[in-house]
Amino acid sequence: MNHIDRANQEAFERINAAEPELVDVVYAKDVLPGMDKRTIGHAGPPLEWKDMCGPLKGAILGAAVYEGMAETLEEAEKMVLAGEIKFVSNHSMGCVGPMTGMITYSMPLWKVVNAKYGNVAYSTFNEGLGKVMRFGANGPEVLERLKWMETVLAPAMKAALAETGPISLKVMITKALAMGDEMHQRNIAASALFVREVAPALAKVVENRADLERVMSFISGNDQFFLNLAMAAGKSTMDPVKNIEHCSVVTAMSRNGTNFGIKVSALGDQWFEAPVLTPKGLYFPGYSEKDANPDIGDSAICETFGIGGFAMGSSPAVVRFVGASSVQEAINYSRDMQEITVGLNQTYIMPTMDFIGTATGIDIRKVVETGILPVINTGMAHKQPGVGQVGAGIVNAPMDCFVKALYAFADYEGV
Amino acid sequence: MNHIDRANQEAFERINAAEPELVDVVYAKDVLPGMDKRTIGHAGPPLEWKDMCGPLKGAILGAAVYEGMAETLEEAEKMVLAGEIKFVSNHSMGCVGPMTGMITYSMPLWKVVNAKYGNVAYSTFNEGLGKVMRFGANGPEVLERLKWMETVLAPAMKAALAETGPISLKVMITKALAMGDEMHQRNIAASALFVREVAPALAKVVENRADLERVMSFISGNDQFFLNLAMAAGKSTMDPVKNIEHCSVVTAMSRNGTNFGIKVSALGDQWFEAPVLTPKGLYFPGYSEKDANPDIGDSAICETFGIGGFAMGSSPAVVRFVGASSVQEAINYSRDMQEITVGLNQTYIMPTMDFIGTATGIDIRKVVETGILPVINTGMAHKQPGVGQVGAGIVNAPMDCFVKALYAFADYEGV
Structure with a gap:
């Protein structure tokens, strides 16, 4: 085992040792460095307005109205063009958000602590499916829902978590x-x-009966509600893997709808970017391939720590949602990922695959050597602003990210 | 296709056409024919006190105290020996209950309607795991829990169901x-x-806050809570399959801890019985094979309509609970059941097995011809009264039931 393999082994052990726990609900304004009333966090590496895709622009304009920066979407766009709104990459604030990943001043965030290393990660709350801001929708019903989440759902969840104490996301995953x-x-x-897990506590702490009912309905009616918690678990798991000397393990993968970026342990917080690909998948009725925006979102943090597409073999039923051809194809994806990772996860096991662990710890050297690209299960947004989700599918991380990162890593190693 | 095959095809179609829906909570005293304050319903075919196993006796004595027939277990036993308590097979009252399957006058029942055929089936509420009456436990904490279920949980659920309207168990399964x-x-x-499904309605209708919290805790804290609903779905699915002329499909399988009984469509309500076998499985800490009571409960109605052991291939994680050797073994069980059934279920599909339906409609001819016995996943009760659950495992229906039924069927056919 050479010094790089040893460093990667250390990364692998830190991933396995992670203990992501949901501990609280907080507000962006209170915890995020540099967050103010004119700042909007977004998914993926940083980029400028002119380079942004339709759904990201749509979400940003909606977020500006939600936050009271502007009264209308048109006014918000003028402010953007006048440089009056600042954009920040969520990852740089210790946050993750799916798809467009909007985070503004007043928004509630899940607070997840990695109890093994003490680091903290945040994620947004999941809004549900269809016409939602993370897919670029920005109409009145989207903003009303976000306001309700901020003023009713979040306080209810905060009080419930105070009642339950920390919830182990590792166990739940x-x-x-x-x-x-x-x-x-x-x-x-x-x-x-x-x-x-939270229903009994909610029943105890939410005073207003109508609020309690809407909270129960909302969290019970959203099959993707946990996604954002899985993402925060991923972020809190991967952050302690950063900055290990000689380590070629990927610590983050994320997309802003224009570019796909990865970070590599030994290379710190530098993004290595390439143009994003467009998922292949299944479309909701009325939509087709021509409507789909290219890949977007911080949610590829899931695959970064060994779930999502890497665990497809554990999820026969997702096959028909993302458009894989068969359960065997899903199993093959999970097997292929073993070729580009350090090892098999010791906790995240797949009963469907005879209880083996998911492939964990992407090694950029192996990706470039084998030509096997990380596989990502993803939602698809309409490419026009204001529409929302049009389907779900499977996409790869682009090879160029790994090639660029490997050149930089070779430089770093003095090769 | 001969006339028996055609009759069996009709049975298969009725099973597939069933639409079991949970519609209400009722009380045994209000709906069960012949139920009075000195009657106790139990799982399996009818049998006398002297032939009953330990956990069934333990449960009966506890049920008598719960119902106020006696003040103590000792007094209850004297009443039993004096012939003052009547025993009835649950199935004969249109009911099912897991393990000992106790049903008394005051107990709440789930009411499930098969919306396709209009018939009704009832099941008890699930008490949780460990020291519970269905596993033969009968201490004060067991009786207190049952009383709370009767007076708080059941009214809460009744009110919630009035709010939700009918819940499709077919969809949920x-x-x-x-x-x-x-x-x-x-x-x-x-x-x-x-x-x-019910949390939002409960939040709306349960007035007392402490009650609401305990109800939420109870239903959220019991991984087997749904079992009894699956059983009522099974009973309501299989009852319309009874009494089809020339039909050799099994309409019920059940065990009273001493005998295993089956019913066959063309042969109506006659039980064909043989001594029960003892499950092979895994034991909770502190228990072993010598503690296990032989097979007991109405819950084999699950396998009768195509889930449970017949769907083991869809449940890789149950393998390690019931003690199958591998996921492949579970898949093999589900495949083997195809040899003794009419066809593959059109709704109950197994994504893990490339979305094929579960083997459905047990044909007694095929069981005897192939020698392949229906496989049942089951809980294991301690053989002494008053103890409770000691583990879970896998058991077969005994061949003699099918041989006896086939002789009777041959007689019926005039062969």
């Missing part, structure tokens, strides 16, 4: 893998387990 | 099969889905 979730495009089991 | 439940020894997904 492990259980849900045994229940056919891969936790990126299929979260029905984890979401239902989460409801069971 | 189908979803849960895609989430790794086989719905006999693994019901975590179905139970969690059920919580999601």
